[in-house]
Amino acid sequence: MTGRFITFEGIEGVGKSTQLRLAADYLRARGVELVVTREPGGTPLAESIRELVLQPQDEAVDAVTELLLMFAARATHLGNLVEPALARGAWVLCDRFTDATEAYQGGGRGVPLEHIRVLERIAQRGRRPDLTILFDLPVPQAMARSRARGAQTDRFESEQAAFFERVRAGYLAILAREPGRVRRAEASGSVEEVAQVVRGLIDPLLEARG
DSSP, rough: OOOOOOEOOOTTTSSSSHHHHHHHHHHHHTOEEEEEESSSSSSHHHHHHHHHHSOOHHHHHOHHHHHHHHHHHHHHHIIIIHHHHHHTEEEEEEEEEEHHHHHIIIEEEEEEOOHHOOOOOHHHHHHSSSSEEEOOOOOOOOOOHHHHOOOOTTTTTTSSSHHHHEEEEEEHHHHHHHHHTTEEOOOOOOOOHHHHHHHHHHHHHHHHOO
């Protein structure tokens, strides 16, 4: 039986990584074999590419370079981790996937969507998430949360509000286009309130598992 592929999306500060961990606990408690991973990253080579993408560089990294690095990491991640896990029946929970590329490199950086689609076909070979949960919060609230967290700032977290407004708009455009796959989770509630929403979105997949 092929496993399920669930992706967690949203701008910085919305709490998606916390919710992914809670969802993983929920699924493990129900006997699901689980792989928890992230993008860019997830394998040693893909994690090395992640460092190139996220760490501030002395040399400029333009939008096309960023896009190509993202899909290089994705192809490695899919081939070496995600696809083998799904093939053996494990479920894969992934912190960001191609929707993030469309939102960040497309919406945020202005890369044409048709360029993203070409690389998506090459790198993914038809693989799409079974469910994508989009954690949504107005940009000022998300940025305030991110600052309060006091995390080390990477190339994306150092961007200004206008960039994240474009990214959020990119995510909402995907939600409007694919409401069957992408489901919105209002991220302004407490951790437990949001977790309840997430469990409600995952439960139909569990029920279909039998």
